[in-house]
Amino acid sequence: MLARDGPAIETRGVTRRFESRKGFLFRDITRTDALQGVDLTVERGSIFGLLGPNGAGKTTLTKILSTLLLPTGGEARVLGHDVSRDADWLRPRIGLVLGGERGLYNRVSGRDNLRYFADLYGIPPVEREARIRTVLERVDLSTAADRRVEEYSRGMKQKLHLARGILHRPEILFLDEPTIGLDPKSARETRKLIRSLVVDGVTIFLTTHYMFEAEELCPQLAILSKGRIVARDSVDNLRQLVGGDRTLEAEAYGFEDRELATLRHLPGVSKVVEEEYGPATRLTIRVRTEETGVDEVRRVLPGHDELSVRERRTSLEDVYLDLVEEEAR
Ligand SMILES: Nc1ncnc2c1ncn2[C@@H]1O[C@H](COP(=O)(O)OP(=O)(O)O)[C@@H](O)[C@H]1O
Ligand SMILES: [Mg+2]
Structure with a gap:
């Protein structure tokens, strides 16, 4: 097993194949090799960016690293633990925010959403309210906390997603296209918030297909294309590379x-x-x-x-x- 101060993420030859069946009696099998041997090392305590066009495999890799999806080949370790074998150990230490609007309860308030997730994460009841107050402040949603989520703008919902993602104080936070579909102002606020999380020592693994976002946020990044890492370095070194x-x-x-x-x-x-x-x-x-x-x-x-x-x-x-x-x- 890797030492505690080893890399946040380490993958060796990770592959993922999807098979879907279509046609008469579902006889036509379509295979998609979404990841074709991904080798990646991500150090702790920084923002690591995974940049790639649509369909490159970003979400698939994010789901594998956050134990939502099993790889079909290779090995992936997060915080020194195998994502397939040690998922139970890893889950409380991982935060995940997938893009899009799903996963929130629209009929209740932002605060009630967080209460629900706090219970789900097993946060002790005596700590719950204070913890929720802190993360709401953190994402600048305190004043809107008791309004129903259905009244929230897209940007506010994304902030609430982020609040949920950090509620259980994860060591590593996975953000899959965190600013997708946000207006420029909300996107800017979201990026500011992401930067502030690193200060607390959280390792952030972020995917994006916005080049300027990767350039602005990520000291180190990898470019994923058709399921393969085609480059991995700092933005400045990547410039030299080309x-x-x-x-x-x-x-x-x-x-x-x-x-x-x-x-x-x-x-x-x-x-x-x-x-x-x-x-x-x-x-x-x-x-x-x-x-x-x-x-x-x-x-x-x-x-x-x-x-x-x-x-x-x-x-x-x-x-x-x-x-x-x-x-x-
Ligand atoms: N559940 C699935 N079933 C079949 N194919 C999938 C599934 N999820 C993703 N894929 C395919 O895998 C490839 C990578 O998808 P994805 O990881 O979502 O890419 P990205 O997030 O970079 O846009 C795409 O070709 C996509 O169609
Ligand atoms: Mg995606």
Whole structure:
């Protein structure tokens, strides 16, 4: 067994296959390999982000790690304990908030919802009310606590979900797309709340398909594509992985192959990608060093009337598109 101060999460070759039957007498079996060998280590006390497009397997992995679903292969340990064998030990130590609006009792108040979950979690009755008050304050729902949940906005419901997720003081909190469907203000408040939880020493495992959210919240992240981890590192290192943290964009009405070749030979240029951009063509130039900038690019692209060149920082979106596309190739 792993030591107590070992990683929060460790998986080796985790796979999950779904089989669904359809057609006459349910004879047609469709198999989906949602996870195809996931190796992951998540250290304690931080926010770890799992980023991936829809259908990548994020929810499946979250459910496996939070003991809701069994893996069909491989091994997954959370807090040093096997998710399949030690589920009873793990459950009280885990918080889980799945996206969407389900799982709350709309006809009763927010506070009554939390009372119900407190009893379910086995929180001692003498502690219950104080504990509920604390988490309601934490998620900024104190004033709305005695209103019925059906009157809550989407953002307030999500806050109540988070309150439920931390009520039993879990060591590790799983958040599956916590801001999906929220308006920008609620999403911002939710992210602020998530950041504040880390301060208390909670390890947070968060999935998202919003690049900026992962960039903003997660010092470390992994990119999941078609059931496989295609990269795992800090945002800054991921930028280097795809060829540098500077990106130049040049737009004009068509470029010649010879010009692309020249660009590729400029100092520090690691990659030049050409794409249609409306009626124009856009070149995305990834640069590793300071030597090549807007001026150098302009100099090797003479004779274009409508040339525009600008520089921006390589974004996580660039990284993501590079890696997810590489995987698709
Ligand atoms: N219960 C299920 N039965 C059949 N297929 C499923 C089931 N759950 C998920 N899948 C499939 O597994 C893949 C991964 O799904 P999911 O984990 O929900 O991805 P994500 O959360 O990244 O969008 C998808 O192709 C999805 O259709
Ligand atoms: Mg999902």
